[in-house]
Amino acid sequence: MAGVRVLVGTRKGAFTLSADGAREKWDIQGPFFGGWEIYHMKGSPVDPNRIYASQSTSWFGQLIQRSNDGGVTWEPVGKEFVYEGTVGTHQNFDGEPDPWKFARVWHLEPSGLDPDVVLAGVEDAALFRSTDGAASWSEVSGLRNYTSGASWQPGAGGLCLHTIIASPESPERIFVAISAAGVFRSDDGGATWGQKNRGLLSEGIPVENAEEGHCVHRIALHPSRPDTLFMQKHWDVMRTDNAGESWYDVGGNLPSDFGFVIDVHAHEPETVYVLPITSDSEHFPPEGKLRVYRSRSGGNEWEPLTRGLPQSNCYVNVLRDAMAVDALDECGVYFGTTGGQVYVSSDAGDSWRPIVHDLPAVLSVEVQTLA
Amino acid sequence: MIRVVLPYHLRNLAQVSAEVTLEVAPPVTQRTVLDALEARYPVLRGTVRDTQTQQRRRFVRFFACEEDLSLDSPDELLPDAVVAGVEPFFVIGAMAGGA
Numbered sequence A: 001m002a003g004v005r006v007l008v009g010t011r012k013g014a015f016t017l018s019a020d021g022a023r024e025k026w027d028i029q030g031p032f033f034g035g036w037e038i039y040h041m042k043g044s045p046v047d048p049n050r051i052y053a054s055q056s057t058s059w060f061g062q063l064i065q066r067s068n069d070g071g072v073t074w075e076p077v078g079k080e081f082v083y084e085g086t087v088g089t090h091q092n093f094d095g096e097p098d099p100w101k102f103a104r105v106w107h108l109e110p111s112g113l114d115p116d117v118v119l120a121g122v123e124d125a126a127l128f129r130s131t132d133g134a135a136s137w138s139e140v141s142g143l144r145n146y147t148s149g150a151s152w153q154p155g156a157g158g159l160c161l162h163t164i165i166a167s168p169e170s171p172e173r174i175f176v177a178i179s180a181a182g183v184f185r186s187d188d189g190g191a192t193w194g195q196k197n198r199g200l201l202s203e204g205i206p207v208e209n210a211e212e213g214h215c216v217h218r219i220a221l222h223p224s225r226p227d228t229l230f231m232q233k234h235w236d237v238m239r240t241d242n243a244g245e246s247w248y249d250v251g252g253n254l255p256s257d258f259g260f261v262i263d264v265h266a267h268e269p270e271t272v273y274v275l276p277i278t279s280d281s282e283h284f285p286p287e288g289k290l291r292v293y294r295s296r297s298g299g300n301e302w303e304p305l306t307r308g309l310p311q312s313n314c315y316v317n318v319l320r321d322a323m324a325v326d327a328l329d330e331c332g333v334y335f336g337t338t339g340g341q342v343y344v345s346s347d348a349g350d351s352w353r354p355i356v357h358d359l360p361a362v363l364s365v366e367v368q369t370l371a
Numbered sequence B: 001m002i003r004v005v006l007p008y009h010l011r012n013l014a015q016v017s018a019e020v021t022l023e024v025a026p027p028v029t030q031r032t033v034l035d036a037l038e039a040r041y042p043v044l045r046g047t048v049r050d051t052q053t054q055q056r057r058r059f060v061r062f063f064a065c066e067e068d069l070s071l072d073s074p075d076e077l078l079p080d081a082v083v084a085g086v087e088p089f090f091v092i093g094a095m096a097g098g099a
Helices: A142-146 B008-014 B030-040
Strands: A003-010 A013-020 A027-032 A037-043 A051-057 A061-067 A089-091 A097-099 A104-110 A118-123 A126-130 A160-166 A174-179 A182-186 A216-221 A229-233 A237-240 A262-264 A272-274 A292-295 A303-305 A323-325 A333-336 A342-345 A353-356 A362-370 B002-005 B020-022 B060-064 B089-093
Touching: A003 A051, A003 A333, A003 A342, A013 A037, A013 A353, A051 A104, A061 A104, A104 A160, A126 A142, A126 A160, A142 A182, A160 A216, A174 A216, A182 A216, A216 A262, A229 A262, A262 A323, A333 A362, B002 B030, B008 B089, B020 B030
Parallel strands: A037 A104, A037 A362, A323 A362, B002 B089
Antiparallel strands: A003 A013, A003 A037, A003 A362, A013 A027, A037 A051, A051 A061, A089 A097, A104 A118, A118 A126, A118 A160, A160 A174, A174 A182, A216 A229, A229 A237, A262 A272, A272 A292, A292 A303, A323 A333, A333 A342, A342 A353, B002 B020, B060 B089
């Protein structure tokens, strides 16, 4: 029987939550790597037993863990992330040059073709690739060198490359998003890159429609529409239909267009989910009501989804990598909160229930749909 | 034999339960002890000191014989009691933050 495995990264370890296709009874395993920050875990689309995890602390640095048995056992693998060539500088918060310095891996994106190929997005922002199952890493240095890395500035969370999307149409096409630089696209496997931020407007940067400097929080794409992407920006929910050449606002009737997560229904490319947050100063839901908003029209018209979610006194946040969808016939939607809850909807968002209540603050949620 | 006491998380990574003993040829310094530690337990590379610069990570401290040696040169000789195996060399995760 088909089932799902939810991979949850938290401030204090990793957890796996497994269920059959009904998604009602859950087996909770963990914590793995207790006491360590797990920024992200993700499984290979071609070998679901192969899972990669980013494990770090400010004390002891970065490790990458790899599982070959669906998260039952793990082994530490390569953790050397060395910037290629002359490292150079980016800008710090004050606009002064700051040497690039590796801090941590924010996101791991296994290839859809080969379980040994995986991309890593790191802080300070750069893209790395492994072709040997994460035993070793090489920088995809064209991103920093062909674009304008020297002028990038960090967002409040650091200068992080947090989103990686390999196009389902062409493995040579890669989108990445960086806070606070913006979206970049390569059409040649990472050799060269272009800024793809036209149409974005950000108050508080010197030129509000600049080619870069935008604090993009998350981008998402449906495999059947490789040129259509949705974006949750620091403020604004945006959409492009030409692979990032131009973006337009689809925030419509949202109560707040600030937020972190955004995702697309597994089978309906015009059905999009966001979770509005009050503001950049108040990282909790408006009115203390935890509401996912769904658009079935590709944006602009949004409906609140509240059944099963707390509608009073809820002041958690949902971080950028903490929403995912499964690919079962009735699409499941998942998100995790900084309060340690992981919620599931097994009816595409109509109703929700918590899988777990009391984990450490959730940093990331991914889901594997298992045959 | 040089005795090295690791903090909880590094003991877990190295899969050791108590202190570690290492053969270290003279001169016995922070650098040579850490070189031997990383050679025995490659998983610890980068967890105590940066792999590129070899500098101590900022939230890691070194103690021995009730002295804080963290700011000493990595090439300074360690105390005789550490060299003799009477006292251990402590790698400590600094008390920094409470998250």
